[in-house]
Amino acid sequence: MDISPLEIQKKEFGKSIRGYNKEExxxxxxxxxxxxxxxxxxxxxxKEQIELLEExxxxxxxxxxxxxxxxxLAEKTAEDVRINAQKEREAVLKQAYLQxxxxxxxxxxxxxxxxxxxxELRRQFYLYKIRFKNFLQSQLEYLESPELKVFEKNDPVLIDTVLEVASTEDEENEKTLNDSDRTVEINHIDEASGLKEDKM
Structure with missing residues (x-):
């Protein structure tokens, strides 16, 4: 056990005949x-300083x-954010590609x-045009047939009337053909414009 300064101060020694010099x-x-x-x-x-330093x-x-x-934690959070951002980016790109x-x-x-x-419209138009042309050709051939030649000789007035009617029909048929051409062209332009708008 350590000796304190107070113990040294209060320490008393026994006396003997040949003891040490008390003053010394x-x-x-x-x-x-x-x-x-x-x-x-x-x-x-x-010791106090050591305790303080230890604290x-x-x-x-x-x-x-x-x-x-x-x-x-910050590194893990940053890694999680990076991974989630990468996944979200890939998902957005995939969705954009699919769309x-x-x-x-x-x-x-x-x-x-x-x-x-x-x-189909062009095919129908050309088919109609051929049929109508054939029809007109057959009508012209009919007008040149021997049956009508009889009317030319015997009734000039009737022949003039028939020719006038035929001329009127030719004009109407030609107008019908022109209107059909314009209708097909307009439909073609409208459809092309609609396709262009869809692409935009």
Whole structure:
């Protein structure tokens, strides 16, 4: 057990016939007491400083651990954000590609439908034109037939009337053909414009 300065100060020795010189012993004990008090005080101060430093060190260790945990959490959060952003970007791009593909497919389908319809209209128009031309040709041939020649010789007025009616019919038929041409052309332009708007 450590000896305190107070114990040294109060320590008393027994006396004997041939004992030490009391004054020398007291003087030495005084000097020893002073040195021990100084060392004891320094030791106590050092212990207090060590305890204080240990407390501060523990605080620094706690701060260091907190900073490490915060850094790890921040790194994990940043990685999670990066991964989620990458996934979201890929999902958006995939959705955009699918949407664009659907739009292109619809536009291509619409274009094919319009082309088919246009070809059908052109085919019907040319078929009608051929039939009408054949009809007119047959009517012209009929007008030149021997049966009508009889009317030319016997009834000039009737022949003039027939020719006038035929001329009127020719004009009407020609107008009908021109109107049909314009109708087909207008339909073709409208369909082309509609296709252009769909693509836009």
């Amino acid at each position: 012993v007291d003087e030495f004990l005084d000097r020893l007491l002073q040195s021990y008090e100084r060392i004891y005080k320094e030791n106590r101060d050092l 501060k060190m523990q605080g620094y260790k706690d701060i260091e651990a907190t900073l490490k945990n915060t850094l790890v 664009a593909e659907k739009i292109l497919q619809r536009a291509e389908q619409k274009c094919n439908q319009l082309n088919d319809k246009n070809e």
